[in-house]
Amino acid sequence: MTDDQFSKAFKQIVPDSPSPEGWANGALRKRRNRAGVVGGTVGVLAVALAIPVALNLSASQLTANPEEAQDAGATSEPNPAENVPEDSDGGSQPGTGDLLGAAACFDEAGERVQPSAGDAELEPGAVRAWLCGDASPNNPYGTVGPLEALEQDVDQIVEFVEAQPELNLASISCTMEYSLAYLVVLEYPDGSLAHVTGETHGCEIVMAGETARSGGVEFLDHLTGLWSAQRDALEAPDTAPGLPACPVPGTMLVPGLDEIVAGAVCAGDPGSGQYGRAELPPEDVARVLDDISGNAVEGEVQGWDATLALVGGWGDWLRLVSSEDASSYGFVDAEGVSWTWTPTPEVAELLAAAMASVPVSNQPDVDPNEPVEPPLPVEPDPTVAIFEPAGCEGVQAGELVTSDLPGGVVPDDPSAVWLCGKSPGGGGTPAGPLEPLTDAAAQSAVDLYNALPEPDPNQACTDDLGPSYFVVHAYADGTRLPVEFQDYGCHVVAAGAELRTGGEAYLDQLVGLWTELRAASGVPAERPAPLCIAGPAMVPVDPAQGFTAGFACTNLWDDGQGGEPGEEQLSPELVQSLSDLLAAGSYPLPTETFSVAPTNDAVVVLNQFGDPLQLMRLEDGTYQWLAGEQYMAWQPPSAVAVELDELLSA
Amino acid sequence: MTATPGATVTTLGFERFVSDRGRRLWRAAWLLTGDSQHAEDLVQTALAKCYGRYDAIGDDEGFEAYVRTAIYRTFVSWWRRMSWRNESPTEVLPDAGSPGTGEASTLRLDLVRALEGLPRMQRAVLVLQYFEDRSIADIAEQLGIAPGTVKAHSSRGRAALRDSVHLANLEVTP
Numbered sequence: 001m002t003d004d005q006f007s008k009a010f011k012q013i014v015p016d017s018p019s020p021e022g023w024a025n026g027a028l029r030k031r032r033n034r035a036g037v038v039g040g041t042v043g044v045l046a047v048a049l050a051i052p053v054a055l056n057l058s059a060s061q062l063t064a065n066p067e068e069a070q071d072a073g074a075t076s077e078p079n080p081a082e083n084v085p086e087d088s089d090g091g092s093q094p095g096t097g098d099l100l101g102a103a104a105c106f107d108e109a110g111e112r113v114q115p116s117a118g119d120a121e122l123e124p125g126a127v128r129a130w131l132c133g134d135a136s137p138n139n140p141y142g143t144v145g146p147l148e149a150l151e152q153d154v155d156q157i158v159e160f161v162e163a164q165p166e167l168n169l170a171s172i173s174c175t176m177e178y179s180l181a182y183l184v185v186l187e188y189p190d191g192s193l194a195h196v197t198g199e200t201h202g203c204e205i206v207m208a209g210e211t212a213r214s215g216g217v218e219f220l221d222h223l224t225g226l227w228s229a230q231r232d233a234l235e236a237p238d239t240a241p242g243l244p245a246c247p248v249p250g251t252m253l254v255p256g257l258d259e260i261v262a263g264a265v266c267a268g269d270p271g272s273g274q275y276g277r278a279e280l281p282p283e284d285v286a287r288v289l290d291d292i293s294g295n296a297v298e299g300e301v302q303g304w305d306a307t308l309a310l311v312g313g314w315g316d317w318l319r320l321v322s323s324e325d326a327s328s329y330g331f332v333d334a335e336g337v338s339w340t341w342t343p344t345p346e347v348a349e350l351l352a353a354a355m356a357s358v359p360v361s362n363q364p365d366v367d368p369n370e371p372v373e374p375p376l377p378v379e380p381d382p383t384v385a386i387f388e389p390a391g392c393e394g395v396q397a398g399e400l401v402t403s404d405l406p407g408g409v410v411p412d413d414p415s416a417v418w419l420c421g422k423s424p425g426g427g428g429t430p431a432g433p434l435e436p437l438t439d440a441a442a443q444s445a446v447d448l449y450n451a452l453p454e455p456d457p458n459q460a461c462t463d464d465l466g467p468s469y470f471v472v473h474a475y476a477d478g479t480r481l482p483v484e485f486q487d488y489g490c491h492v493v494a495a496g497a498e499l500r501t502g503g504e505a506y507l508d509q510l511v512g513l514w515t516e517l518r519a520a521s522g523v524p525a526e527r528p529a530p531l532c533i534a535g536p537a538m539v540p541v542d543p544a545q546g547f548t549a550g551f552a553c554t555n556l557w558d559d560g561q562g563g564e565p566g567e568e569q570l571s572p573e574l575v576q577s578l579s580d581l582l583a584a585g586s587y588p589l590p591t592e593t594f595s596v597a598p599t600n601d602a603v604v605v606l607n608q609f610g611d612p613l614q615l616m617r618l619e620d621g622t623y624q625w626l627a628g629e630q631y632m633a634w635q636p637p638s639a640v641a642v643e644l645d646e647l648l649s650a
Numbered sequence: 651m652t653a654t655p656g657a658t659v660t661t662l663g664f665e666r667f668v669s670d671r672g673r674r675l676w677r678a679a680w681l682l683t684g685d686s687q688h689a690e691d692l693v694q695t696a697l698a699k700c701y702g703r704y705d706a707i708g709d710d711e712g713f714e715a716y717v718r719t720a721i722y723r724t725f726v727s728w729w730r731r732m733s734w735r736n737e738s739p740t741e742v743l744p745d746a747g748s749p750g751t752g753e754a755s756t757l758r759l760d761l762v763r764a765l766e767g768l769p770r771m772q773r774a775v776l777v778l779q780y781f782e783d784r785s786i787a788d789i790a791e792q793l794g795i796a797p798g799t800v801k802a803h804s805s806r807g808r809a810a811l812r813d814s815v816h817l818a819n820l821e822v823t824p
Contacts, residue, residue: 003780006808009761013758017674018686020672023668023672024668024697026694299703300699338702631798
């Protein structure tokens with residue numbers, strides 16, 4: 001099929017769309033379900049914590065009379081390891097110390113309870129109920145239900161379920177995404193239990209016994225409404241019954257800022273799943289709340305690592321997700337509104353200090369007499385860094401990071417300015433020039449940054465990812481001040497929390513400074529290995545200027561066929577041949593697509609300044625390289641082609 | 651936090667946007683998923699993710715582009731959730747009852763089956779390239795990958811379609 005035939009075929013086969021009626025509501029429902037939010041609760045921004053009132057959260061002591069609650073006696077400070085009340089009606093999942101839901105949601109083994117054949121029949125008369133989310137020690141990313149039991153209007157649960165239309169499971173087709181599976185446990189006066197399950201995804205099934213009904217989303221809304229109504233009739237406890245697991249799961253009910261009584265930060269490694277937690281002192285929680293109240297703005301939540309929880313007295317929390325660079329947070333409030341919050345430097349510092357104090361692993365001490373399992377073999381690190389000149393040292397490893405600049409500007413008179421590839425955008429980490437800018441050129445680089453404007457706060461940014469680069473300003477006293485150009489999203493240039501826009505033009509102008517420098521006084525240089533993994537040169541390579549070294553690169557990426565990556569230097573004679581051929585060659589017009597599929601082998605040649613040019617070998621033996629946004633194609637003479645093929649197949 | 655008075659206006663505007671432009675979004679989602687219901691889920695998922703930016707973007711054209719990006723990105727990343735759920739792709743059958751000639755129905759069945767055999771990223775690239783008529787640069791930006799990677803996926807995807815048994819006897823109506 002030709003391109004034209006593909007185009008026609010794709011357009012021909014699409015059927016008529018169904019009516020979009022209900023899609024908007026469906027989308028809004030998905031948002032609420034993701035946040036675990038109950039509708040209708042309106043909170044008010046506050047700047048102070050609740051006045052301390054002692055209240056035992058045991059369900060048997062829940063009362064509508066706050067004075068009676070105050071007489072119940074003071075509780076101790078919440079201890080994550082010992083927060084299960086004596087009658088075990090609420091609190092943490094036994095044994096973990098983390099708040100994962102009401103104790104009634106878990107069996108003796110710590111597993112989430114499930115409906116069973118021995119369940120009581122669902123009927124009016126239950127005296128209390130618990131609402132269980134899907135969070136468990138095996139599912140820390142799940143959703144946590146309220147800790148306390150419902151003890152008023154419990155019959156409304158049964159009434160609601162019985163009013164839902166029945167479903168014939170054999171005849172319905174349900175979508176396969178997952179949103180939330182929850183469970184209601186109802187306790188009757190004789191101690192028997194009934195279970196009702198609900199789902200907010202697929203066919204939104206509600207199951208009671210053998211009867212399937214629809215309305216899983218509406219049922220959950222109804223349940224959280226019942227719990228909210230019960231809470232509205234009581235005074236919220238002023239101490240949290242515990243703290244959430246890390247990373248922080250979601251909760252079905254979300255407290256308002258005025259209901260927060262505790263806070264905790266998580267720190268750890270998403271890859272290994274090892275996390276630790278540290279509770280924030282009350283005065284730090286108050287500062288965080290003040291800061292959020294004053295600085296949070298409506299905006300989409302970015303990132304997915306939930307590292308901050310602000311806990312309400314009922315044991316629910318506001319879950320804050322940190323951005324990738326941890327400079328800001330996102331959260332969804334009780335109304336389902338998304339907010340972003342960039343802490344002030346002072347609050348950012350206290351949060352950083354709190355996270356730095358977190359022990360990453362919360363594993364129990366190992367018995368020294370227990371046999372130790374042999375360590376698993378270490379996988380080879382697929383992200384080997386490319387060579388970094390001295391001024392770029394630490395950029396790829398993340399050891400050199402940006403920070404707010406003194407006075408918001410790069411100081412004048414740097415001794416050198418370096419351009420460094422930081423992270424790959426597909427095709428390897430960009431290879432920056434081996435030499436820095438110095439003297440007037442270095443000052444020009446400073447002037448370029450300081451002239452960049454601030455970004456438009458209303459600018460919409462794409463949610464893509466791409467390479468990033470560091471511009472490192474080095475000074476005679478050894479100071480290095482980097483700024484980071486993010487070649488994605490809004491293409492900002494970042495120095496700590498300070499952002500400027502115009503990054504693409506900034507990079508082009510910097511490259512122009514290097515080009516001028518080299519034209520005037522360029523000094524040859526050799527780039528050390530590894531070369532095959534290097535991405536495009538940041539200062540574009542002109543084949544007409546010739547090459548001084550070359551390498552045959554095999555198995556550049558994992559195509560599932562096995563094979564170790566290889567890098568073998570070409571002979572000087574072959575490099576000279578390539579240099580002459582490429583300098584003198586005439587090429588077809590640049591293309592936007594490969595005419596033939598590329599292999600995962602390439603030849604990398606270096607110019608006199610050590611900048612790499614990657615010639616990708618295609619399946620038909622031709623080579624292509626990236627020139628701007630297009631590809632140049634080249635067919636080597638047969639003798640050279642044979643020599644290259646032998647090297648690449650070795 | 652107080653509920654903003656504009657929330658209701660936002661919701662109304664969002665509903666109007668979905669009513670006006672939802673069908674267009676669904677068509678791309680259908681080519682990606684090969685299934686009417688999955689396409690609807692994909693569109694709603696993307697709309698759910700993007701709702702919070704509706705006001706900030708401020709115009710339907712821009713918001714549609716934003717949602718479209720989310721549709722493709724969500725589709726490409728869905729494999730993670732599906733592998734966690736141990737789900738395997740269902741047999742994808744084109745929707746019955748859609749108007750079209752017998753030839754069009756055959757083409758639909760064959761091409762959908764051939765597309766189903768492609769990795770998600772290749773499928774996304776080809777749909778953007780041949781259904782949405784996007785340039786390589788646009789596709790790269792949409793999917794957050796390098797232009798060279800787009801070209802590689804396009805090349806491999808087209809080669810796979812050409813070699814697919816489902817398209818061995820394909821005739822495309824000019």
